[in-house]
Amino acid sequence: MPETLSVATIAFNESANIARTLESVKWADELIILDSGSTDNTVAIAESYGAKVYVNKPFPGHGEQKNVAIDHCTSDWILLLDADEVITPELAKEIRQVLAGPAKHDAYWIPRLNLIFGRWIRHGGFYPDRKLRLFRRGSARLSEGVGPHSTPQFAGTPGILKGDMLHYAYPTLPLYLEHMNRYSTEMGRLAAAKGKTSRSLFAFLWNVVLNPVATFTYNYFFRLGFLDGREGLLLHLYHSGYVSWKYAKAWESARKASKQSGV
Structure with missing residues (x-):
């Protein structure tokens, strides 16, 4: 029987992005949104996708907030996803293969393709821009007190997935x-x-x-x-x-x- 997956996302006024993000992972077993006090309809959109929405404010920092989101997850595996990121069908297929097990690793790097000024950036060190985002629950936590570039810390050797995660980073x-x-x-x-x-x-x-x-x-x-x-x-x-x-x-x-x- 496949293991279960929770998707954890932090959000603040992400009404322009959150539906696209959740649409790409609506097949997951659990969607967790940790909001920091949105004043737009981010929460309503998330709830329309069946997401469990929690609020934690004031915003304590990126690593700190994502760790709180992780703590709300109950599945075997956690996929950490930003509110402006999308899981492609190719990557979703790979993740399902990991869940079908037995997994060769307890954490995986995912290549990220960034949209900047309307162009998908493939050079200059911005691709494959691998991020450690998929890991077995309890095996990784994020660094705290290091600003917006906090990354999950994992003690073992991660695997590497091939499918891209799309990042609608800075369209303008x-x-x-x-x-x-x-x-x-x-x-x-x-x-x-x-x-x-x-x-x-x-x-x-x-x-x-x-x-x-x-x-x-x-x-x-x-x-x-x-x-x-x-x-x-x-x-x-x-x-x-x-x-x-x-x-x-x-x-x-x-x-x-x-x-x-x-x-």
């Missing part, structure tokens, strides 16, 4: 810039808490100027990001800007704290 430029501004603020705060505040002139130049330039050069030229056309150019240009922003914000945060303390 304004949406991308808004997210990068918000993410860089969160990552800047975490960097400042770890003492990465670019106090010396050399550290400031490296973090705010040279590191972003090196990031762009490596991803755009050496990892063939230029093959993704104008969209690839904009992506890598603004991604390097994000790298600069987060360290600049960490520096500014430390400077404000120093002034307030009179140091």
Whole structure:
């Protein structure tokens, strides 16, 4: 008899995405939505798909919130899915094969294909963009206190699935810039808490100027990001800007704290 699957998703004002996401996994045994106080109809849409909706607010952080969602799951396996991601039919078939067992691994990497500025990005280090998202319940938890890029921690050796998970990441430029501004603020705060505040002139130049330039050069030229056309150019240009922003914000945060303390 196949083992059961819970899909765990955190959400906040995801009415534009959540139906597409849940439609792709409506075959799962359990759909768990952990909402952080949506003011749109995210919850109503989720409930129309039979999802069990829970609320946890204020938002404690990405890793922390996803761990709460995981704790609500009751199936043998957990598929961690963001509210703007979709499981393709090919990937769904593979997951069902894992559930049919006996599974060779207790966790699996899933390749993710990102839609950015209207183009599916396949170069520059953005594909296959594997994520550890499918794992046996109790075998993995996410890192906490590390910002939006928290990832499940698994002690064993994961398997690798072939089917793509589609990520409707940043279909428009304004949406991308808004997210990068918000993410860089969160990552800047975490960097400042770890003492990465670019106090010396050399550290400031490296973090705010040279590191972003090196990031762009490596991803755009050496990892063939230029093959993704104008969209690839904009992506890598603004991604390097994000790298600069987060360290600049960490520096500014430390400077404000120093002034307030009179140091």
